[in-house]
Amino acid sequence: MSLLGGIRPPIAVLSVLLLALAGITALTLGRVGHDRVPEAVRTSQQHFAEDGAIALRASVDEGVTDLTRTAQLFSAGDPVPADAVLDKIGNVYQKWTGTAVVEIQSGKLLAARGENVPLTAIDRSRLADENGLAPRMVRLQNGETRLLSFALLNWKGRPQQLLVASSNLKFPGISLGEFRSIAVIDQTGTVLSSDGIPEPEQVLTDLQRDEVKESNRQLKAFAKAAAGKAKQHPVKSKEPGSGGFLGVSGSLSGDRYMGERSVAGYATLASPQPGEPTVATGLGLTVVAMVKVAEDPAVTASPVFGLAAAAALLLIGGLTVALLLGTVQRPLIRLFLESRRLTRGDLARPVTVPRRGEAARIGAALERLRHQLLGESPRPAAPARRRFGARALLAVAGILLLVWAGPLLLLLNRAGDTVVVPQQMVNDQRERTDTVSDRVRRALNEGHADLMSVASLIGDRTKPSQMAEVLEATMNEHLRYESLYVLDAHGDVLARAGHGPHNDQGEGPSAEPIRVLDDKGKKPVIVGTAELPGREGAAVVGEFRIDFLNSLLKRPGLGDVRVVDAHRRVIGGNSGYLAFHRLPGERLDELVEGTNQKVGMSPRPSGVLFRDGRDIQIAAAAPFVGGGAAESLGWTVVSWQPAFGLAIPEYSLQNRTVLAGLLGITAAAACLGWLHIIVVRPLRDLARQAEELADGDRKTVLFPRHHDEVGAVARSLELIRQQVQSQRKRDGGARTPAGAGRN
Template identity: 75%
Template sequence: MSLIGGIRPPIAVLSVLLLALAGVTALTLGRVGQEAVPKAVKSSQQHFAEDGAIALRASIDESVTDLTRTADLFNAADPVPADAVLDKIGSVYQKWMGTAVVEIRSGKLMAARGENVPLAAIDRSKLSDDHGLDPRMVRLENGETRLLAFSVLAWKGQPQQLLVASSSLRFPGISLGNFRSIAVVGDDGKVLSTDGIPEPEQVSTDEERAEVKASQTQLKTFAETAAKKSRSHPLLSKEPGSGGYLGVSGHLIGDRHLGERSVAGYASLAAPEAGESTVATRLGLSVVAMVPVAEDPKRTSSSAFGLLAAGALLLIGGLTVFLLLRTVQRPLIRLFLESRRLTRGDLSRPVSVPKFGEAARIGAALERLRRQLTGEPAAKARPAGRRKLGIRTLVAVAGVLLLVWSAPLLLLLNRAGDTVQVPQQMVNDQRERTDTLSDRVRRALNEGHADLTSVASLMGAKTEPSDMDKVLESTLNQHSRYRSLYVLDHDGKVLAEAGGDPRGAGDEPSDRPVRVIDEDGKEPVIIGTAEVPGRQGAAVVGEFRIEFLNSMLKRPGLGEVRVVDENRKIIGGNNGYREFQGLPSGRLDGLVEGTGQKVGGKPRPSGVLYRDGDDIQIAAAAPFAGGGAAEKLGWSVVSWQPASALAIPEYTLQNRTVLAGMLGVTAAAACLGWLHIVVVRPLRKLAEQAEALADGDRKTVLYPVHHDEVGAVTRSLELIRQQLPSGAQRKRDGASAGLAGRN
């Protein structure tokens, strides 16, 4: 018999699939809602930590790049005093806590600004090594950690000087909200910096001090666990094909305290491109974000529904398989055995004829053929009523039985309606993450304008256009945020350029540091301008790549994200959009407008949960706030997503219920369809051929379609056809018998 054909394989596979589906149903539907903290909340903390890791990595890399590029610009110009170097840096960038210039050979301090830089931790003898200028972390006596970045000032004829900048390992612009804490963790599991947890001496009551100490202890435990997990390879730390964050990330569950459970997300610093490394990623840092989440014991559901559904499937599936075995498989195997008996010449006993269907028709035809082979009188008529209930009807009944179980799961049961409970923490996280994203976009534009200001201030009045081209080309290669860089004189004439075609040429330089122009193209044109001192209105102009802006908005777990201008027209987004189109709904317009209104002296981010029947949506908006050239744009970041996209127990139960129904329908369609192709259709055709053969058709040769039970019966009928006398032979036999009688 064929391995994939015949009556047995489809029914056997159907039995196995139904058993497996029953087990999956009992396990998956029974476990939904048994966790007091929903998976959506845990995943959100993981995404929060990833946001922090991205912001920290970008800040460190940007800081090192800015320091190196600034030193290169100084080295390309005439020598200046160390104090002038630090003053120029301080006027352009405000990111470093302390800066200093040291003569490398003697170790003499040439100039210093800000807090004292820990120069004693610098080994000047190793500065000539390949990694001698790599940033390094230094722990101060007060327990705080500083990150030191280095660059060399080298002018011809003067001793080399080391430019040093120190910064803290704190997060730039991370919105924590209430009760959340975030920490930077070293590769040894030690906490290097924290935000959101006050010191015990900063609180007034003993109860508050106890809570602070408990939070610090829990955070240290999370930090040690996160450091261990972060040492694994990113590809080995995730499920195959899961994608997502390029580094190691995940979530952790802590102890329960006063009805709340600590939930943390962790993420290692990862490069923006897979397989690459940056200055920040080589430091071995990780980020841990922790928040207490209130547990709701009422949300915990039992496994009764899963067990009942699995039991019902076993009952209905067993009845279906029994029906197929009793009414389809057994009669066909009986026909196979009876046909083989007749071909072997055993014609002494009548054929055992099944009761109904095509098997009954074939069995009746075999009995008539047996009588013809033995010379007995043939039956006068075919069995009445055996055509009414065919094998197609039996298979259809089996399909209906399986649909009785699958259809309610697919269409009716466990529907998540308008009573779905969305955790408040999800609304808070949507708001805080949107605010963090808004600050990141604002800082990126501010950094871009600061770069332009630095380039413009170092060009001065004496720089030749050929030297300008070199400076612009070097800046363009060091930063991916620019599409093109160029210098315009006061009439709008291009003096030097690098990158793409200048789209802001022809007009005199704008007095706005960052602006947007629309040339009726496919994307907005974002332009930054910085005046060149001493050149009578000339300015350095940089055009930001819109892809750079959009890439910052691609964060999982936030849904649709848009950057809108002061008129609520879209500038950028994390997926497809049309330039300067409006937001998709009026309530989002109202949300953005409301966040733009100042509360307590500055605009505040907001998050809201919209309910419209079964349609539940989480939305948040955050305006640019915090200063800098980009704040004057009046832009906002708005995000929204349906609650059904989150791993909330009600939606998870609905999705798994629908999936179970779909699997049931698929198993039934696949196996019964298989049965119809390899058994039902050949058997119906064989019934017609068997009846025609019994009625006297001796010319039609019977060929088996498959090498299975139906094919075996077909071969037996062909052998019987060859044994039966043809019409001409019967006439000759009759004539011979008449002559013998007259003689």
Template identity: 70%
Template sequence: MAASTAKRRHRVRRRADMSLLGGIRPPIAVLSVLLLALAALSAFFLGRVQDEGQSKAVLTSQQHISEDGAIAMRASLDESITDLTRAAGLLNAADPVPADAALDKLGNVYQKWLGTAVLEIKSGKLLAARGESLPLTVIDRAKLSEEDGLAPRMVRLKSGETRLLTFAVLDWDGRPQQLLVASSALKFPGVSLGDFRAIAVIDQSGEILSQDGVAEPEQLLTDAQREEAEQTQGQLKAFAAQALKKSRQHPVTSKEPGSGGFLGVSGSLVGDSYRGDRSVGGYATLAAPEAGGSTAATSLGLTVVSLVKVAETPSIVGSPAFGLAAAAALLVVGGLAVALLLGTVQRPLLRLFLEGRRLSRGDLARPVTVPRYGEAARIGAALERLRRQLLGEPAGEQAGGKRSRRTRIGSRTLIALCAVLLLAWSAPLVLLLNRAGESVVVPQQIVNDQRERTDTLSDRVRRALNEGHADLVSVASLIGDRTRPEEMTKVLQRTTAEHNRYSSLYVLGTDGTVVARTGAKPGAAGQGPSEEAVRLRSTEDTTPVVVGTAEIPGRDGAAVVGEFRIDFLNSLLKRPGLGDIRLVDGEGRVIGGNTGYRAFQDLPADRLRTLVRGSGQKVGMSPRPSGILYRDSGDIQIAASAPFTGGGAAGELGWSVVSWRPAAGLAIPEYSMQNRTVLAGLLGVTGAAACLGWLHIVVVRPLRHLTGQAEALADGDRKTVLYPRHHDEVGAVTRSLELLRQSLQAQPRKRDGEKTLAGRN
């Protein structure tokens, strides 16, 4: 019996020692560490915010401009390669034609190539040529049958210019195979440069293949102009060397985790200062539209580099004194909160733990030291009553000391008081201090870049519609030789397989009869072909329908009609760093967008509608892009509008692309200071909520539950077994009360045994 009692006491002592690893101490210790770390961060990062002549927002904008150039060049090159391959496929599917006729058909549909030629593969004889002379001697005809034999390649002309040669095979039964060759310049289609910007494309050796926006020094008149042009040229070469080194990274490791956006390698560059202006720029590699994919253009290993000169305007916001004051205030407030938790919650609970263990071991000589406040005071009073009961006093208030009076100040009140103290430090940081008001300085370069990027995006949408219409013209010229619907359908299916821009493609007769079709249900059935090349069909549906029409030669007005997928247009509008983007028609109605929108609705603000009208669409002026900075009671917004300019089938639509974004999302010193301040306040709120919530769940709730059990036990409840919830201080007190309950339950049996033994004696 004695041995089992010793084992039980040893088990209780071991569990009591284990409780010290958890319980009330970890949350208070973690809270102390978090407050110290936050005070250190506040001292170092809540003070002065400055830039080195250019804000990070300007550098990020140059990175986005290079990404736009890379996307435009990749799309243009891939489109050119696809068009040549598809045109050759359509020619192969038709009756054989002479080489001159093939090039004439190609030139009537597409005007994108600088030169085209057809040569016989076996003999190497040139059969026909159009445009500039092509360096056909660089073509190794023996390797054309290999897997990559028809892959596009870059060649250097004697003039120093670089051309991209694209190949396709013309193969008709009964004729020798012929090679169709087209040359393209490595130029940036539709990239708006604005003023004082240069852009170039470099190869894998860092050599500049083509450039725009840089004047040749020998063509300038004054010495100052020549000097500036030479400096720009030298800085562009320096940027090319830097971009070559940085572009060799893996796209995943080149960006911050979760940044998303451009799928290739991109970044910003900072160059030398010249006459008070700093050369800044960006770089971006040609990347496929899908992650992990590759295209013919991306296999060329090209990189786009941009450069612009911006006036240096060093900016300093805030003072180190603010960070030091915030850190000192947090140390004071945090010290009070931690001291309150230590003095009124942790220390009384540890005292209860020691007193309960002493009583459970049988040491009843000394009275229990009862804490002053809260649940600990009530449990301590119950322990004192249990001690007297173990000494022989009967249970109940009538037979012993008074039951402790309930105190109004409990552990929950104390934790709430600590939360108020910490919130008093955090709330002003989140809501009041370091607010960026109307005095925020937004660099003019940001507004200019918003305008130029919107103009580039507008041109890309226009070119995409023009390319779609050119495909329809090519299909129409081929279908002109076919009369059977199944043959027409085969051509239409081949076209939709090569291009995902159409939701429906069909041949429409003059009476509105659909002769052949592929894709979704034709929307123009029952109506004759439209005379407009590209139009927005009037509809009561919620989805806009953009329709392209190309008349079939020699078919009495019949036409090939293609309905563009609105998702295709929306995919063109997705650009990081431009905010909300909308494609609107000539009446200002929304046709597409990069975020949620309602079709055929007006723009969300009158000032945006005014901006569209002011861009030259409705006032009889030549269309031009516009950018503006709106200030409205501290709410600063950057907006830009760019109408369709240039020729082509889509040039007459009168559409515009509009973009706007809040300036609060820019990396400007005033906003950086505000964001840091808000972040510090949120960290304080989060840390306090986490640690105090942890303390409430792990300690306070079990302690409140134990209070009722202890008072019931002191009032005479000997049947309710007390089970500890956790192996911590509260659990140790619970186990001590359970041992006391067992001792009190055994007292009557012990007294009965003593009386029986005395009677026998």
């Protein structure tokens, strides 16, 4: 018999699958949704830490790039005093806490701005090494950490100078809300900087002081745990196929304190592209975000449903397997044995005929063939018993399994309109949307600051080749621009880099620092303008890539994200959208309008939970606030996502219940379909051929389709056909039996 064919393997596989499914059902459905802190909240903290890591990495890399490019552009021109260098840098950028220019050979401080730069930590003898100019972290006496960035100023005929910039490791534009703290840690788990937790001396009551101390203790514990997990390989730290954040990230649960449990997310600083490390990723930093979440005391673990569903499956599965064994497998095996007996010449005993179906038809045909082999007159065929064949038995078996799987798939554990969405999820949606909004605003502000820096460094350069050189250098350093060009007061292009300008109407430079040039095309054209000092209205113009803007919006766990202008028209998004069209739904329009028009206060981010029957949606809106050239745009970032996609207990239980039903239907369809194709269809054809053979058809050769029980019965019938035909020839061509050749 074939190992993969026949009647036994499908039934055996079905039995194993049903047993496995019963075990899975008992283990999973009994445990779903009983954590007092939902998985969705923990995952949200992981995404929050990833947002912080991305913002910090971008800030550090942007600072190093700006410092290096500025020094290179200064070095390409005429020598200028150290004070002039720092003044121009300070006028354009406000990202550094302190700057200084040092003469490398003598170590003399030539100029300084802002807080004192820890110059004693600089080893001037190693600046010529390959990594001599790499940024480094310095611990100050007050316990704070500073990141030092370096760049060289080279002019012919002058001693080489070192441009130093000091910055803290604070997070730019991260919205923490009221109860969250965030920290930067090194590879040993030491907290380098933190936000969100006040100093114990800043609180008034003993209770508050105890809470602050507990928060600090929890944060340090999370920092140590996150530092250990951050040493994993990014690929091994995630589930296969999860994708998303390129670095190591995850969530941690802490101790319970006064009815609240601390939950944290952690994320290492990862490069934006796989396999392309940056300056920031080489620092070995990790971000830890912690929040206190109120536990639900009403939630208790109860495996009753899972055990009941598993017990029902065992009962129904047992009946199904017993039905298949008793009505399909055993009759077929009995036919196989009876047919083998007849081929060996044992004709004394009558054939044991099964009760119903194709097996009964074949058994009756074998009994008639036994009489013919004995030389008796052919007997007429008995009334066919075809009303309840093997196909009907398979259908009954499928219905039995569907009785278990159907309610799981369609009826049980349905999450209704009373689903409890944790308030923390709404808060996280609001704060993360605010963080994305600030990130987009800062990116546009950085772009405009770069244009101002380019305009300042072009200075008195009048040759197009000289201006184009500066523009090309800026294009190579930053990927945010689609084109850079210099316009005179009449709108003529004096020099350009990148794609051709969209400003083909001969208009002069705009007085607006950032604007949308084309609001009727298929793609928004976002333009930044910085006037050239002393050039009678000439300006440097940069057109931002819309893909650069959209890439800032692509964050997991936020759903659909859109940037809308002051008229609530879509400018950009993280998924498919139509530019300058309205938001999908009046509720989102009203959310944006209400966020920007709060009475008696400045615009602030808003989060809301929309309920429409079972359709539950979390949405948030955050306007541009915080200053800079981009704030005048009046843009707002909007995000929304359906609640059923979150790991909330009710939805998790519903999803796993549906999954159990799908697995049950799949197992039934696969095994019963296998049984129908391999056994039932050949058995039906064999029953017809056996009846035709018993009726006198001696010419049709019976070929087995498979090497299994049905094939063995077919081979036995073929041998019987040959024996009957040989007996007929020996008898000298006896009269044709009644009904010969009948189909």
